[in-house]
Amino acid sequence: MTEYNFAYLDEQTKRMIRRAILKGLAIPGYQVPFASREMPMPYGWGTGGVQVSAAVLIPDDTFKVIDQGADDTTNAVSIRRFFEKTAGVAVTEATRQATVIQTRHRIPEEALTENQILVYQVPIPEPLRFLEPSEVETRKMHSLEEYGLMHVKLYEDISKHGAIATAYAYPVKVEGRYVMDPSPIPKFDNPKLEMAAIQIFGAGREQRIYALPPYTQVVSLDFDDYPFEASKADHACDVCGAEDSYLDELIVDDKGGRLFMCSDTDFCSSRRREGHVGAQGIPYGEDAA
Amino acid sequence: MTPLLKVEGLSKFYGQRIGCSNISFDLYAGEVMGIVGESGSGKSTLLNCLAGHLTPDTGAVRFDTRTDGLRDTVTMSEPERRMLSRTDWAFVHQHPRDGLRMNVSAGGNVGERLMAVGSRHYGQIREAATDWLGRVEINEDRIDDRPTAFSGGMQQRLQIARNLVTGPRLVFMDEPTGGLDVSVQARLLDLLRGLVREMGLSAIIVTHDLAVVRLLADRLMVMKDGHVVETGLTDQVLDDPQHAYSQLLVSSVLQV
Numbered sequence: 001m002t003e004y005n006f007a008y009l010d011e012q013t014k015r016m017i018r019r020a021i022l023k024g025l026a027i028p029g030y031q032v033p034f035a036s037r038e039m040p041m042p043y044g045w046g047t048g049g050v051q052v053s054a055a056v057l058i059p060d061d062t063f064k065v066i067d068q069g070a071d072d073t074t075n076a077v078s079i080r081r082f083f084e085k086t087a088g089v090a091v092t093e094a095t096r097q098a099t100v101i102q103t104r105h106r107i108p109e110e111a112l113t114e115n116q117i118l119v120y121q122v123p124i125p126e127p128l129r130f131l132e133p134s135e136v137e138t139r140k141m142h143s144l145e146e147y148g149l150m151h152v153k154l155y156e157d158i159s160k161h162g163a164i165a166t167a168y169a170y171p172v173k174v175e176g177r178y179v180m181d182p183s184p185i186p187k188f189d190n191p192k193l194e195m196a197a198i199q200i201f202g203a204g205r206e207q208r209i210y211a212l213p214p215y216t217q218v219v220s221l222d223f224d225d226y227p228f229e230a231s232k233a234d235h236a237c238d239v240c241g242a243e244d245s246y247l248d249e250l251i252v253d254d255k256g257g258r259l260f261m262c263s264d265t266d267f268c269s270s271r272r273r274e275g276h277v278g279a280q281g282i283p284y285g286e287d288a289a
Numbered sequence: 290m291t292p293l294l295k296v297e298g299l300s301k302f303y304g305q306r307i308g309c310s311n312i313s314f315d316l317y318a319g320e321v322m323g324i325v326g327e328s329g330s331g332k333s334t335l336l337n338c339l340a341g342h343l344t345p346d347t348g349a350v351r352f353d354t355r356t357d358g359l360r361d362t363v364t365m366s367e368p369e370r371r372m373l374s375r376t377d378w379a380f381v382h383q384h385p386r387d388g389l390r391m392n393v394s395a396g397g398n399v400g401e402r403l404m405a406v407g408s409r410h411y412g413q414i415r416e417a418a419t420d421w422l423g424r425v426e427i428n429e430d431r432i433d434d435r436p437t438a439f440s441g442g443m444q445q446r447l448q449i450a451r452n453l454v455t456g457p458r459l460v461f462m463d464e465p466t467g468g469l470d471v472s473v474q475a476r477l478l479d480l481l482r483g484l485v486r487e488m489g490l491s492a493i494i495v496t497h498d499l500a501v502v503r504l505l506a507d508r509l510m511v512m513k514d515g516h517v518v519e520t521g522l523t524d525q526v527l528d529d530p531q532h533a534y535s536q537l538l539v540s541s542v543l544q545v
Contacts, residue, residue: 131390144368148375148405152390152397155404158411159396159433223411 007054007087013037017055021200024211029178031125036207046104047204049121053102056117062090064098069106069263095266107189109245109267112197120183122203127171127181147179150221158226173219188232188246193218235260240271241278291353293318293491299348301334307515308334321492323506331515332495340380340461341370375405379452383464385444389436395447396432402455421450442473460492466501478504499542511535
C-alpha cells in the first residue's frame with residue numbers, strides 16, 4: 001500500500017478529474033474534456049472508467065466491477081484487483097453491497113440506490129461521430145442543439161432493416177438538451193438510465209467525461225411511427241428462470257445446442273440462492289461437486 | 290415591394306488581396322440572378338459571403354425573413370443563420386460530394402433537412418423523399434442506395450432534391466453543372482429551370498458557363514478582379530455587352 005498513492009493517481013490528477021465530473025454533473029449529458037492519464041493498462045480496457053473510479057473512491061467504499069454484466073471476466077477481475085492493490089478498498093460481487101460499481105456494457109439488473117455510483121467505461125463518447133467525422137462540427141452541433149443527424153442514423157436503420165436495428169449504444173436525449181451516447185449498453189438497459197444512483201461516464205482515449213445526476217430525465221430517440229423498444233432475447237434464463245433480465249446466448253455444443261443465461265452474474269446467482277431454477281439449471285448447492 | 294435579398298457594400302479581403310469589393314444589388318422573389326466571370330474574379334467568394342459560409346469584412350446582406358422582415362444575416366446570431374441555411378436557403382455545391390453525405394442512403398440524404406427541422410415521422414419523411422427523388426428523375430427503387438452508387442449527374446440531381454425538400458425561398462448554386470458532360474448538363478438545366486419556375490424560387494447562380502445563365506438567369510452580373518463590371522438583363526448583357534471584359538467573355542465562347 002505504501003508504494004502507491006491512494007487509488008494509484010496522484011492527488012492533483014484526482015482533483016482535475018473531480019472538477020470534470022462536477023462540471024459533467026452540472027451539465028447532464030455534456031462531454032467535458034479532461035486530461036486523461038496514461039494508465040497501467042491498454043486503451044480499450046477501461047482507462048476512462050478506471051480514472052473516474054480512482055477519483056471518486058474513498059477508503060470506506062466497497063467496489064464492484066462488471067464486464068458485460070459478469071464479475072468474473074478478465075477485464076472485471078483485473079480492474080477489481082488493481083483497486084484492491086492500489087486503494088485497499090473492500091471489493092464485492094454483490095450489487096447491493098457495492099458503493100461504487102464500475103461497469104462495461106451493462107447496468108446491473110437490481111435497481112441501484114442513492115448511495116451508489118455507477119461508473120461506465122466508454123469507447124466513443126460522441127454519438128454523432130460515425131455520421132460527422134469533424135469534432136469541430138459535432139461540438140457546434142451540440143452547442144446549437146442540431147440533432148437532426150442523429151435521426152438520419154435511425155432512418156437508415158429502418159430503411160435497411162425495417163426496424164430500428166441499433167441494439168446497443170442507443171442514443172438518448174438528456175433533460176431535453178444534450179444527445180448522449182450511453183456507452184455500448186444494450187438498449188434493454190436504456191430505460192434504467194433514469195435511476196437513483198449517480199452515473200459517470202469516462203472515455204480515456206477520447207479524453208471525455210460526462211455524467212447523469214440522480215433521477216435525470218433520459219429519453220431514447222425514436223420516430224413517432226417507430227417507437228423505441230427495449231428489446232431482449234425472447235426467452236427465460238435457462239439457469240435461474242428469470243424472464244425479465246437481459247440474456248446472453250451461449251452455444252454449448254456443435255449440434256446447435258444453445259443456452260440463454262442472465263448476463264448479470266450476481267443477479268443470476270442470487271436468484272439461484274433463493275431457489276429459482278431455470279429449464280436447464282441445477283438447484284443451488286447441488287452443482288458444487 | 291421588399292426585395293428578398295438586399296446586398297449593400299459587401300467586401301471581403303484576403304489580407305492585401307481583394308476577394309470581392311463593394312458589391313450591392315437587390316434580388317426579388319422569383320428572380321434568378323447569374324454571376325459570371327473568370328476564375329479568380331471573386332464570384333465564389335461573393336456567393337460564400339451571401340450564404341454565410343464566409344464572413345464579409347464590410348457591408349450587409351439583408352434577407353427578408355418570414356417572421357421579422359429584412360434582417361442582416363452577417364450580424365445575426367449563428368444559430369439563426371444556420372436555421373436559415375437549412376430552411377429558407379439552399380446551397381448546391383459544384384461537387385456533389387461536398388453537399389451530400391456519401392455514406393448515407395439517397396432517402397436519408399433527402400430526409401436529413403426534414404429531420405433537422407423537427408420531422409419525426411418515418412413514413413412521412415420516406416414519402417417526401419420518394420416524391421422528391423421522382424421530381425429530380427431518380428428512380429424510386431434507388432431510394433436505399435448510397436450516392437456512391439450513383440453517376441455524377443444523378444448525384445447532382447440528388448443534391449438538388451436534398452436542398453429543395455424543405456421548400457427554400459433562395460437557392461445558391463456554385464457551378465451546378467460543372468464537371469458534367471453536355472447531354473447530362475442539358476437535362477440538369479432543364480430540370481432546374483422547371484423547378485425554379487414551378488416553385489417560384491429565387492436563385493443566385495455562379496458559373497463561368499454562359500449557356501447556363503442564358504437558360505436560367507433573368508439578370509446577370511459580370512465580375513472581374515473582385516469588382517462588378519456590368520449588370521443587366523441576361524439577354525441584354527449577352528447580346529450587347531458594353532464593358533470591354535464582358536465583350537471579351539461573350540466572344541470567347543466557342544460557336545459550334
